[in-house]
Ligand SMILES: NC(=O)C1=CN([C@@H]2O[C@H](COP(=O)(O)OP(=O)(O)OC[C@H]3O[C@@H](n4cnc5c(N)ncnc54)[C@H](O)[C@@H]3O)[C@@H](O)[C@H]2O)[C@@H](O)CC1
Ligand SMILES: Nc1ncnc2c1ncn2[C@@H]1O[C@H](COP(=O)(O)OP(=O)(O)O)[C@@H](O)[C@H]1O
């Protein structure tokens with residue numbers, strides 16, 4: 001499973017706007033469909049490697065893309081058949097159907113299969129789940145190679161319904177931009193390897209996939225404080241904060257101070273407790289304060305948070321620190337990253353609705369903070385509406401303590417200065433890159449054991 005790095009993501013409504021803007025710029029919708037069908041034909045040709053292809057066409061423009069692909073494949077000498085679920089219902093799809101000079105079979109239970117199935121039944125226009133009989137019919141093609149046009153038919157492309165497609169794709173060719181369904185659970189795994197066919201749409205960039213990870217090289221004149229100084233608060237579970245501290249140092253902070261009385265997780269980390277640690281909050285060199293890992297709700301947490309908020313130090317808030325700080329963040333005058341997992345998110349933002357992207361965006365706007373809504377389909381949201389979707393991460397991260405590591409990495413990235421959204425995206429990218437580098441059997445400590 002994969003998605004292209006740094007690729008635009010659009011909802012169906014944004015896709016239609018982009019399509020209309022492209023039309024105003026002189027590229028007709030028919031031209032766009034021709035480009036889409038050509039991209040489908042190219043990829044189907046490569047996937048089929050000479051074997052016959054069956055294209056399943058729906059009534060809308062997704063089906064139109066299928067007819068265009070069929071015409072182009074036939075022109076290349078491929079043994080291609082077309083089966084329609086219903087006659088074309090849009091002018092564009094009708095024109096594409098009319099330009100196809102081969103037979104059109106009916107998509108019924110006894111239709112003959114083919115080694116490669118192109119799923120051009122429904123795209124971003126699907127408004128309700130597929131009927132049970134259609135789903136059952138489509139499942140008969142399971143086990144064949146499946147190329148989905150734009151999205152696997154049956155998914156809600158905006159990611160705001162958990163309908164699963166009856167046919168999971170080996171490859172999904174996203175047209176013009178990715179869609180939320182390609183990067184959110186439960187639909188993302190059903191998209192298989194997701195590729196982007198640009199087709200010439202000027203896609204808005206406020207919603208994107210994770211950029212390829214880069215190594216932030218220190219400036220030639222860097223010194224430890226200019227690289228960022230991070231404070232890590234520690235409650236009774238000091239192991240969690242120790243992981244955050246080690247992660248902050250490994251992720252590039254120049255100087256890390258950890259609260260507590262246990263030995264430092266890495267020798268360069270300063271461990272302090274009581275007043276000595278508390279006084280650090282007034283130090284103007286402190287670039288980020290991380291609080292929440294291993295720190296349960298209670299008076300101690302509230303007191304630490306109140307001091308941190310009063311000092312206006314940039315904050316990374318995890319776990320119990322999120323709901324504790326939330327009522328005090330409305331001013332938006334402190335640079336803050338929140339790192340809730342699904343349970344913490346639901347408790348902190350019970351009113352958020354829609355897709356995971358919609359909910360992350362609403363939470364970021366409400367908290368005037370950057371939100372990293374964690375999970376296998378991590379979403380980073382900025383209060384101004386920017387989104388970065390990090391699917392697919394590494395499933396090896398599903399182990400205790402990896403969230404503490406992410407919080408520490410956020411501290412390092414935030415302490416460098418700059419936009420907290422960029423810092424959060426960099427931390428998520430660092431975390432996933434580390435996990436992929438280590439791979440099978442990783443435990444949270446491995447993420448901080450060696451430089452990346
Ligand atoms: N937006 C763009 O820029 C482009 C879009 N193109 C294609 O157009 C697609 C969108 O086309 P449309 O908006 O026509 O929509 P779709 O082709 O996705 O489907 C809409 C059709 O399906 C019917 N329908 C919806 N839900 C149904 C259900 N549960 N059961 C049975 N029928 C159902 C609707 O009545 C309508 O006839 C994209 O996914 C893409 O493949 C491409 O042609 C190129 C450019
Ligand atoms: N299946 C998965 N695929 C990718 N990333 C995952 C998966 N499961 C968990 N993660 C990531 O692992 C981290 C777990 O964080 P969290 O739930 O806070 O754990 P902990 O509190 O034990 O540190 C998050 O960054 C999350 O995005």
Ligand SMILES: [K+]
Pocket residue numbers: 062119120121122123148149150151152153
């Ligand atoms: K489709």
